[in-house]
Structure formats: structure tokens, C-alpha cells
Amino acid sequence: MVKVIIKDNSGDELTNFAGNCDDPISTQAQENGTEVPVACGVGVCGSCKGKCTKGREFINETAFGNPQVDLADDEVLTCLCAIKKDAPAEAEVEIELESL
Numbered sequence: 001m002v003k004v005i006i007k008d009n010s011g012d013e014l015t016n017f018a019g020n021c022d023d024p025i026s027t028q029a030q031e032n033g034t035e036v037p038v039a040c041g042v043g044v045c046g047s048c049k050g051k052c053t054k055g056r057e058f059i060n061e062t063a064f065g066n067p068q069v070d071l072a073d074d075e076v077l078t079c080l081c082a083i084k085k086d087a088p089a090e091a092e093v094e095i096e097l098e099s100l
């Protein structure tokens, strides 16, 4: 189980859960009680953008499509990314949502 921690843009934790490779991280966070802002859901608007502050190497950033907005190296679109299939069970991922 990969632990995913979702934080707001102040660094305060909003939720954490066992991440998977089957659903976008935005959907997984919503299922665990955090209303991640999602508008287009296809990588165009940037509403769901987050800064990955830990475990970037365990994220498949194009699991559900290719981002159509400019991203810094540490940024991901949570509507498109998921945990990598081969991520080790003890891995931890932290994402700070930029719009919360």
C-alpha cells in the first residue's frame, strides 16, 4: 500500500489514503473526503494542479492522459496521475494542492 497524503497550499494535511494505480489521484482523494478542485478532468485547465513534495518517482503523471498545461518538474495534474504499478508498498507520496 502506497500512502498518499494530500495537503493544502499551506502544507496542512487534508487527507491520507492507500493510493492505487486504477484511478486518478483526484478521484481517490475525493473518495477519501477531500474535494479536490476538478474542472475539465482531462489535463487542460490546471484546476487540479498540485506540487509533489515527496515521492514524485512513484507517480505515473500520464496514467490518464497527457497534460496540456505547463508544469514545473515537481508539479502534477491530479486528474491525470496515479500511483505507479511497481511502486514499493512502503512508498509515500505527498501532494500539496495549489488551489486549496
Ligand code: FES
Pocket (backbone or CB within 6 Å): 037, 038, 039, 040, 041, 042, 043, 044, 045, 046, 047, 048, 049, 077, 078, 079, 080
Ligand atoms: S481538472 Fe483540468 S487539468 Fe485536471
